[in-house]
Amino acid sequence: MAQVFISLGSNVEREKYVVKGLDDLAQAFGQLEVSSLYACEAVGFDGPEFYNLVVGARTSMSLDKVAKVLRDIEYANGRSPNAVKFSPRTLDLDLLLYDDCIADSPAQIPRDEILKNAFVLCPLAEIAPRLRHPIVQQSYASLWQAYDQASQHIQQLPLPWQQPVFTNQ
Template sequence: MARIYISLGSNVEREHHIRAGLDSLYRLFGNLTVSRVFESEAVGFIGRPFYNLVAAAETEQPLDQLAHALRELEFAHGRALDAKKFAPRTLDLDLLLYDDTVCEQPVSLPRGEILTNAFVLWPLAELAPDLRHPLDGRTYAELWAAYDKGAQQLCPIVFNWQP
């Protein structure tokens, strides 16, 4: 059984798509542990603010099947087949960690945005403060403590979700 961490984001009908994404992940994995939801400015393009969070789950799915399942969930929730990297999103699901796997295919793990984006690192540090980054070696709490908090503005919001 692998412990996985998935980043969720939306800046199109944010509340609806984050709820729908969590519901879909719950149907796929069962029990989820979720961080708070954060509002953040778009990164890499000018656009409406995003809602972001991280969810943790357990899975027996091999990495390639999991990556495919997450991509299919994005499409099921309105992601365009030709969506650009830095563009508005109905639902963005990024696999951050699959246990302590380090690889480039079928997805890059650990996901690079963990070290560069507050909207990934802060919620991950909430869920797994004592877990160590498989390449950097520091815990996510240590990484968040060292992060330049002025680099990206992030604000926790009130958001209730129940499976």
């Protein structure tokens, strides 16, 4: 079973799409490990504030299949296949890590944003503090400690989601 970590974000009907995204991820992957929810300014464009979090899951799906499942969930939740990179999103799901895999296709793994954005690194460090980044070989907790936390303001919020109970896991 592969360990995957997924960044989830929304800045359009944020609470609705965070909950729906988590429900759909739980349906696809089963039991999830979910970070706290964080509010942060849009990065790369002027737009409404985002809600972001990171989800961990175990899966027997291939890297390609996981990437396809994430895109399908985005599209099912109103994301346009032609969406511009820096624009508002109903639901944005980015595969951050797939075990210790390093890849450029079907997605960049590990995602560049892990080391660049507080709204990715902080929640990843929260749920996987001792896990090491496959390229820089530092733990996410130590990477978060060394991060310039004043450079991007994030605010922790209550998570409006209850994990479904999985009886056969």
